[in-house]
Amino acid sequence: DAGITQSPRHKVTETGTPVTLRCHQTENHRYMYWYRQDPGHGLRLIHYSYGVKDTDKGEVSDGYSVSRSKTEDFLLTLESATSSQTSVYFCAISLGQGYNEQFFGPGTRLTVL
Amino acid sequence: AQKVTQAQTEISVVEKEDVTLDCVYETRDTTYYLFWYKQPPSGELVFLIRRNSFDEQNEISGRYSWNFQKSTSSFNFTITASQVVDSAVYFCALSEAYSSASKIIFGSGTRLSIRP
Numbered sequence: 001d002a003g004i005t006q007s008p009r010h011k012v013t014e015t016g017t018p019v020t021l022r023c024h025q026t027e028n029h030r031y032m033y034w035y036r037q038d039p040g041h042g043l044r045l046i047h048y049s050y051g052v053k054d055t056d057k058g059e060v061s062d063g064y065s066v067s068r069s070k071t072e073d074f075l076l077t078l079e080s081a082t083s084s085q086t087s088v089y090f091c092a093i094s095l096g097q098g099y100n101e102q103f104f105g106p107g108t109r110l111t112v113l
Numbered sequence: 114a115q116k117v118t119q120a121q122t123e124i125s126v127v128e129k130e131d132v133t134l135d136c137v138y139e140t141r142d143t144t145y146y147l148f149w150y151k152q153p154p155s156g157e158l159v160f161l162i163r164r165n166s167f168d169e170q171n172e173i174s175g176r177y178s179w180n181f182q183k184s185t186s187s188f189n190f191t192i193t194a195s196q197v198v199d200s201a202v203y204f205c206a207l208s209e210a211y212s213s214a215s216k217i218i219f220g221s222g223t224r225l226s227i228r229p
Contacts, residue, residue: 031215042219043204043219048216100148100215101146102160104158
């Protein structure tokens with residue numbers, strides 16, 4: 001158990017509203033990631049973090065922003081949600097360079113109406 | 114650029130049959146890691162195995178085995194004597210060893226259904 005929680009687990013929102021998803025880890029891992037999972041696409045990286053206040057874009061970052069003010073928390077924000085952002089969002093942590101495997105949180109199912 | 118291809122979108126077999134899930138990868142690096150993850154119907158993602166590019170020995174863990182062949186850039190996963198509990202989506206993934214922040218690229222997944 002990598003001690004990763006995500007909140008909320010389910011959310012329904014309307015187009016144009018801001019949404020923030022939270023990922024919390026208990027083991028002070030340096031690397032954290034946000035993915036979205038859509039049918040036929042596997043998991044696609046949205047943003048990642050390699051330390052407090054250190055973040056970078058992944059392959060599908062448009063429309064998303066992130067923040068990491070504490071080691072344990074990594075927030076994903078949809079500034080103005082669109083229906084194309086309806087997805088399941090997973091947070092992950094990595095043990096770091098030389099290991100590379102990632103461990104995932106339980107996921108957040110987001111529906112944008 | 115790195116890429117992972119899982120050409121089998123869905124596989125359905127009868128319980129106790131053996132089944133192999135294919136994974137083909139592309140990378141320019143000589144040092145990399147390959148992974149398999151399982152996503153059961155409950156939705157969580159479970160790490161199954163990591164293999165580094167210098168270790169081509171096949172691995173066996175109970176009914177699960179993995180065949181890594183650098184010559185064909187493949188990392189296939191075989192389940193022997195499949196069981197209904199093996200029903201899940203399986204993802205193959207690749208990470209270049211010196212990738213920025215240990216990023217991983219995932220294949221699109223293979224949905225495996227085991228019929229009783």
